[in-house]
Amino acid sequence: MTIYRFIFLTWLFVVINLGAVKAETDISGFASIAGGLVTNGDRYLSDYPNAGIYDDDLSFAPDTTIGLQLKTSLSDKSDFILQLVNRGASDFTTDIDWAYLNYNLDHELTIQAGRKRLPLYFYSDFFDLGLAYHWIRPPADNYTWQITSFNGLSLQYESELESWDMLLNVYIGREDDKDNELLTFLASNNPVDETWKNIIGLVAEFSDAQFELRFTVMTSQLDRYVNDVQISEDVDQLFYGFSVNYTYQQLTVLSELNHYERDEDDIFVDTSMVSLAYIIRNYTPHFTYSKFRQDRTAGSGDELHSTYSIGLRKDLNKTTAVKLQFDKTTDKANTTTIVGDGELLSFGIDFVF
Amino acid sequence: MNNIIKFKTSFILLVLTLLCLFITTTPAFADSSAGVLVSSKASSIQGKIKRKDLRRIFLGIRPALKYQVDKPILNTADKDTYALFLKNILFLTESGYKRKLIKRVFRQGADEINAIDSRQQLEQHLLSNPNDISFMSKQQAENHTNLKIIQELW
Numbered sequence: 001m002t003i004y005r006f007i008f009l010t011w012l013f014v015v016i017n018l019g020a021v022k023a024e025t026d027i028s029g030f031a032s033i034a035g036g037l038v039t040n041g042d043r044y045l046s047d048y049p050n051a052g053i054y055d056d057d058l059s060f061a062p063d064t065t066i067g068l069q070l071k072t073s074l075s076d077k078s079d080f081i082l083q084l085v086n087r088g089a090s091d092f093t094t095d096i097d098w099a100y101l102n103y104n105l106d107h108e109l110t111i112q113a114g115r116k117r118l119p120l121y122f123y124s125d126f127f128d129l130g131l132a133y134h135w136i137r138p139p140a141d142n143y144t145w146q147i148t149s150f151n152g153l154s155l156q157y158e159s160e161l162e163s164w165d166m167l168l169n170v171y172i173g174r175e176d177d178k179d180n181e182l183l184t185f186l187a188s189n190n191p192v193d194e195t196w197k198n199i200i201g202l203v204a205e206f207s208d209a210q211f212e213l214r215f216t217v218m219t220s221q222l223d224r225y226v227n228d229v230q231i232s233e234d235v236d237q238l239f240y241g242f243s244v245n246y247t248y249q250q251l252t253v254l255s256e257l258n259h260y261e262r263d264e265d266d267i268f269v270d271t272s273m274v275s276l277a278y279i280i281r282n283y284t285p286h287f288t289y290s291k292f293r294q295d296r297t298a299g300s301g302d303e304l305h306s307t308y309s310i311g312l313r314k315d316l317n318k319t320t321a322v323k324l325q326f327d328k329t330t331d332k333a334n335t336t337t338i339v340g341d342g343e344l345l346s347f348g349i350d351f352v353f
Numbered sequence: 354m355n356n357i358i359k360f361k362t363s364f365i366l367l368v369l370t371l372l373c374l375f376i377t378t379t380p381a382f383a384d385s386s387a388g389v390l391v392s393s394k395a396s397s398i399q400g401k402i403k404r405k406d407l408r409r410i411f412l413g414i415r416p417a418l419k420y421q422v423d424k425p426i427l428n429t430a431d432k433d434t435y436a437l438f439l440k441n442i443l444f445l446t447e448s449g450y451k452r453k454l455i456k457r458v459f460r461q462g463a464d465e466i467n468a469i470d471s472r473q474q475l476e477q478h479l480l481s482n483p484n485d486i487s488f489m490s491k492q493q494a495e496n497h498t499n500l501k502i503i504q505e506l507w
């Protein structure tokens with residue numbers, strides 16, 4: 001919490017001191033209010049990073065998120081951006097997901113310093129922004145990463161290549177997470193502290209009117225403590241992924257393939273997802289299949305779960321959508337079952353303001 | 354036999370009349386569907402904006418040149434013109450554009466792009482904010498004496 005307090009006080013200091021030079025602050029926000037209950041099975045893990053779990057009682061905590069963004073223009077070329085996010089899955093505590101200084105080197109090149117979401121998967125850096133996708137939440141089998149933000153530097157290049165929009169993002173940084181929510185949950189509530197250091201990553205996005213392609217790669221080293229006892233030190237890890245989205249008139253096809261490995265721990269994970277959606281006036285029915293596979297090796301247990309999802313999104317207006325979704329997860333692991341088989345019925349409303 | 358000749362003559366006349374109507378109405382149709390970029394007459398925007406930069410401006414991305422433009426305003430009062438703007442300038446569907454804007458605001462801290470869905474309010478806004486830009490049909494723009502046409506878009 002100390003770092004959050006420091007960032008918030010820094011932002012206040014910047015804004016108050018720039019009052020004299022008429023710094024403008026824009027306030028915007030987003031919210032997803034979602035409820036659901038397990039219709040078959042005992043529990044359902046809908047949000048891995050924050051350990052959001054449904055049971056057979058109606059609950060609004062696992063997928064409810066409210067975010068507030070403050071953007072202060074410091075000069076013609078620089079802004080300070082702060083995003084506070086309150087998640088039901090984290091007992092409605094408020095986290096700082098984004099807090100960075102943005103400086104435009106020219107119209108295509110930007111450097112950012114501070115705290116940002118870690119852009120591993122396609123939806124990683126707008127995971128909480130429900131209005132930007134058709135599901136209640138991105139497919140849980142794919143979005144199983146325990147570190148979601150980092151402190152560091154990013155260099156972004158945004159340009160056009162023939163008829164394609166192009167975004168290249170190179171980033172470096174580190175994240176120290178005390179009592180990591182996902183790992184602590186998986187370790188039967190024994191506190192787990194996780195550090196990802198020497199993070200180096202690259203994201204390349206290309207899009208035109210019909211296609212959206214995204215490549216991502218990240219390497220870093222991992223330290224892990226369970227009950228204050230170090231169990232991993234300087235363990236190299238590698239993540240890479242590829243996404244292709246295709247839109248033709250009212251039809252959208254989304255797909256994502258990712259690979260994660262920690263060679264020293266004998267852990268190799270593949271995740272995949274394919275989703276079809278079709279827009280009919282204000283309605284978007286959709287169907288999704290996602291899968292997580294970690295093969296059993298000499299040094300690690302296996303993990304294997306997949307989910308079929310069917311849902312409907314209705315756009316009420318430009319800033320609001322309501323959603324209904326049914327998920328059926330099958331957990332076929334021999335050694336490491338997460339929460340077992342389960343079926344979940346959930347509904348929600350997403351809006352921005 | 355006379356009836357057949359009369360029918361043929363009537364048919365040819367009908368076709369010619371329809372052809373004349375089509376030819377004479379085509380320019381008017383083209384003119385009314387043409388789209389233009391507008392600002393207040395009091396704006397300090399000089400010259401044309403490159404299409405690539407115009408697209409960047411309406412996507413909330415910094416353009417290569419500033420062109421004195423303050424903010425872009427989406428004209429959602431005229432659905433047909435908005436659809437043509439999406440197709441001809443942004444090369445995006447409405448849902449794709451909406452998603453892109455939301456992502457840019459909350460992922461990259463871009464400015465929001467405001468939309469105005471009333472013609473009167475749009476004109477009023479442009480007059481009150483001289484360096485803001487928007488788009489509308491050429492016919493509509495020519496009816497607003499307080500607005501200047503920066504350039505034709507399609």
